[in-house]
Amino acid sequence: ILVILTSASLNLAFQNALQAADALKGQVNVMVVDSQTTSVGLGLLVQSAAEAVAQGQSATDVERMVRSLIPHIYMMVCTPGLSYMYHAGFLDQAQAFVGEMLGLMPIFTIEEGQISAVEKVRNTRNLVDFMQEFVCEFDELQHIAFIQSVPGLTHEAKLMREHAQNCFPQSPFSEHTINLPLATLIGPRSIGLVVIEKLEPAHRH
Structure with missing residues (x-):
């Protein structure tokens, strides 16, 4: 099993x-x-x-x-709902309060199982720019997935899909609505990106 x-x-x-x-x-x-x-x-x-x-x-x-x-799985999330991360124990109350008061949208990565802050943006346009630059850092990708907030961001998803298909026309691109466990952790208005780096055949076994 x-x-x-x-x-x-x-x-x-x-x-x-x-x-x-x-x-x-x-x-x-x-x-x-x-x-x-x-x-x-x-x-x-x-x-x-x-x-x-x-x-x-x-x-x-x-x-x-x-x-x-x-x-080889890389995940980033961006959330305006920092109070969720405070209640989950990833931020202290002052950080969450100040971030929400200033209208910041922090970007976090999940690497080696740990959540780490990497950047702050002011709006979803800046976020899409950051995600597009992140995708372009890779040579080959096995899969690209965009995680939609609730309510969804149709325009931002379209921009990410077009960019991903231009950079990696052979790589599948999927869109997903944020699920309950992740929404509970970082808030339902959060946006995420997951990419899987393509492995060389020797690394598959």
């Missing part, structure tokens, strides 16, 4: 799964993987694992592939 879970630093699911796997030791082989990401990043990782299973790969090979892919 292969279990792939959201980043251990974001909730307790990974630790709980480790305890459950330990309780079953000797009865069934349970492999628990910390995806070090969440939301769409986790979904794309699970999708890659499912495709490998469908191709007939063994559980051990799939686990190895998943672990090799994790460092």
